[in-house]
Amino acid sequence: MSAPADRIARLRLIRSDHIGPITYGQLLARFGSAQAALDAIPDLARRGGGRAARIAGAGQIEREIEAVEGLGAHYLFRGLDPYPALLAEVESAPPALIVAGDPALLDRPMVAMVGARNASAAACRFARQLARGLGEAGSVIVSGLARGIDTAAHDGAFDTGTVAVIAGGVDIFYPPENEARQRAIAEKGLLVAEQPPGTEPRARHFPYRNRIIAGLAAGTVVIEAAPKSGSLITARHAAEFGREVMAIPGSPLDPRAQGCNLLIREGATLVQSAEDVLEALRPLHLGTPRPATRQAVADSALETDDASRRAIRDLLSVTPVAVDEVIRQSGLPAAAVQLVLLELELAGHLVRHAGGRVSL
Amino acid sequence: MSAPADRIARLRLIRSDHIGPITYGQLLARFGSAQAALDAIPDLARRGGGRAARIAGAGQIEREIEAVEGLGAHYLFRGLDPYPALLAEVESAPPALIVAGDPALLDRPMVAMVGARNASAAACRFARQLARGLGEAGSVIVSGLARGIDTAAHDGAFDTGTVAVIAGGVDIFYPPENEARQRAIAEKGLLVAEQPPGTEPRARHFPYRNRIIAGLAAGTVVIEAAPKSGSLITARHAAEFGREVMAIPGSPLDPRAQGCNLLIREGATLVQSAEDVLEALRPLHLGTPRPATRQAVADSALETDDASRRAIRDLLSVTPVAVDEVIRQSGLPAAAVQLVLLELELAGHLVRHAGGRVSL
Numbered sequence A, B: 001m002s003a004p005a006d007r008i009a010r011l012r013l014i015r016s017d018h019i020g021p022i023t024y025g026q027l028l029a030r031f032g033s034a035q036a037a038l039d040a041i042p043d044l045a046r047r048g049g050g051r052a053a054r055i056a057g058a059g060q061i062e063r064e065i066e067a068v069e070g071l072g073a074h075y076l077f078r079g080l081d082p083y084p085a086l087l088a089e090v091e092s093a094p095p096a097l098i099v100a101g102d103p104a105l106l107d108r109p110m111v112a113m114v115g116a117r118n119a120s121a122a123a124c125r126f127a128r129q130l131a132r133g134l135g136e137a138g139s140v141i142v143s144g145l146a147r148g149i150d151t152a153a154h155d156g157a158f159d160t161g162t163v164a165v166i167a168g169g170v171d172i173f174y175p176p177e178n179e180a181r182q183r184a185i186a187e188k189g190l191l192v193a194e195q196p197p198g199t200e201p202r203a204r205h206f207p208y209r210n211r212i213i214a215g216l217a218a219g220t221v222v223i224e225a226a227p228k229s230g231s232l233i234t235a236r237h238a239a240e241f242g243r244e245v246m247a248i249p250g251s252p253l254d255p256r257a258q259g260c261n262l263l264i265r266e267g268a269t270l271v272q273s274a275e276d277v278l279e280a281l282r283p284l285h286l287g288t289p290r291p292a293t294r295q296a297v298a299d300s301a302l303e304t305d306d307a308s309r310r311a312i313r314d315l316l317s318v319t320p321v322a323v324d325e326v327i328r329q330s331g332l333p334a335a336a337v338q339l340v341l342l343e344l345e346l347a348g349h350l351v352r353h354a355g356g357r358v359s360l
Helices: A003-016 A021-031 A034-047 A056-072 A103-107 A123-135 A149-156 A176-188 A204-215 A230-240 A255-265 A274-279 A293-297 A306-315 A321-330 A334-346 B004-014 B021-031 B035-048 B058-070 B103-107 B121-136 B151-156 B176-188 B205-218 B228-242 B254-266 B275-280 B294-297 B307-317 B323-330 B334-344
Strands: A076-077 A094-101 A110-115 A141-144 A162-166 A190-193 A219-223 A245-246 A351-352 A358-360 B074-077 B095-099 B110-117 B140-143 B162-164 B192-193 B219-223 B246-247 B351-353 B357-359
Touching: A003 A021, A003 A034, A003 A056, A003 A076, A003 A094, A003 A334, A021 A034, A021 A334, A021 B151, A034 A334, A056 A076, A094 A103, A094 A176, A094 A293, A103 A190, A110 A123, A110 A149, A110 A204, A110 A230, A123 A141, A123 A149, A123 A274, A141 A149, A149 A162, A149 A176, A162 A176, A162 A204, A176 A190, A176 B058, A176 B205, A204 A230, A219 A230, A219 A255, A219 A274, A230 A245, A230 A255, A245 A255, A306 A321, A306 A334, A321 A334, A321 A358, A351 B140, B004 B021, B004 B035, B004 B058, B004 B074, B021 B035, B021 B334, B035 B334, B058 B074, B074 B357, B095 B103, B095 B176, B103 B162, B110 B121, B110 B151, B110 B205, B110 B228, B121 B140, B121 B151, B121 B219, B121 B275, B140 B151, B140 B205, B151 B162, B151 B176, B151 B307, B162 B176, B162 B205, B176 B192, B205 B228, B219 B228, B219 B275, B228 B246, B228 B254, B246 B254, B246 B275, B246 B351, B307 B334, B323 B334
Parallel strands: A110 A141, A110 A219, A141 A162, A162 A190, A219 A245, B110 B140, B110 B219, B140 B162, B162 B192, B219 B246
Antiparallel strands: A076 A094, A094 A190, A351 A358, B074 B095, B095 B192, B351 B357
16 A cells, blocks of 8 residues: 555655645545656646646655654555554645654543643642643643643553654654653654754744644643644634533632633533543543544546636635635535636645635 | 401411422412412312311411511411512412511522532631622622531622522521621521421521522522532522523632532533622513412312312322323323322322322
């Protein structure tokens, strides 16, 4: 299934311009293989009215694979076993993950724990104990290896199993003071990266990292988060993916409790102990149904014409609009609309946004 | 409507043995007036198989009325205006209240605030500010004049309007250190008692007091309450009456937050400010539909026979059972079952429990 040539073609597709996880999935579904998709891109982009996107070269990918193997890490490809089952259900899941450590952890039930970098000492101690309690009950703890709550969660679960999802490459240590912790997790736990080795984490990488944390776990527990924080973004991803969102409450007089109290007001489950978390997750560990959107362009006999391309393009603007709305207003078959959007995207004319929305 | 003779008859009925608020309502509905009910009691009790309940004498009631008037207080009778509208919707609402102060407060939207007697200083300060904020927004604050949160709530709302519901008589000061506060509320706010003057509050009076607090208000806010506390009983009454239950969250590390966190886990709305409380109450100030149960024995032509009395009695035991269940299993008309239960109660053979349940 995953011959070296197929893996190289997949990685070339992932590392090419204008190809995010959703586009990648649509290309693979339509053309049957990564190599066929690579071959089709120039023509698709031309029909979308632009230059062909820059395609990653085989040499670049061979060097990346060499680096990954040199670090003792390896790839997990979406659509090929093994790949984390709950993450695979997320439409925007990474087409490839680079992991180092014990991949068997991915087969166990996972709970995400996230929170403030500047959390109080009491909250860090609480997070450590909660992670230990959940670990002793059989859950693997997923977090983001940031300072504060993330670090406490990894430490509490270190002996029982922890997964650290990082924003940069597996060989980049961030924050620097967590280097020893990151190395230890890459041995005894599991280190997970979406970006290739050598990638320094940038601001845009952190929300990507957060969606992986939320996507891996059956539920996300938030501890001491500000109302506008990465932890709340992770919680919103979890809710969007149909996972359980849980939060530790705090006093209205405690500014660091405001994000969690806000989540509870919005419907998150108030939890205070490992038992509460396990009780909230009981109905969810089986996973949720897989969305079907990705299959919309799978009919390889489908073709588009200039009239429909023009009609769809006229419906788009710089304001993001739901793809479903475009389909409805165009009166065209969903698969035809998806294909035109794919062509526009590969030509660099279309931007995809959260919640299945697109804009020029 | 409320001639002196009718008021005396109503109070005689209320102060008689075996006659709680629900029985009182059924008797009034069936016999049309308190005097007709008083006249019927001996016969009803005889059919229920016991001695006639002790009926309060007119002299006792005249002395009570004299005491109430001497204290500058007066009565509000359920079913006669003025009586607090939301409280009137509660099946177990007191047939008569004794009030001192400004009865116009009862016409304004009311919010109950209850909490621990041994609350933290921070929580008392928070309660005072919350009460002030709600008062400035037009709400009257109802509480129980206990130490701690209750006292703070009354103080915060003193200038804008507060109602204190007490467990004993209006002339009994409990707790003693709140004597000046109770006197001030009986002038500028409103003091409400179910028991006649001179009644020292006993343990059994406090749950009765709590149901009045919950019944007066569109919603109840709980601050720092233990999981098994009077405040949580008030919250459960509020939920049972279809009112909004709100709670101030706290850290899992704070033992005094456990009752509130428990309520939120059970579905209470997490609130942190007067705005949150007002937002939660917006759809509720209009009140809830009035339950119809009380009318079940209103058909005065209805009679019972020995066979149905025996059948119903055989269905009862020392274990409380829902009246609805007795009706279903007996196969008899609901009104007939209610009447037999009334007879048994007046004969001292039946005990009524929360949730419409009865036992021998």
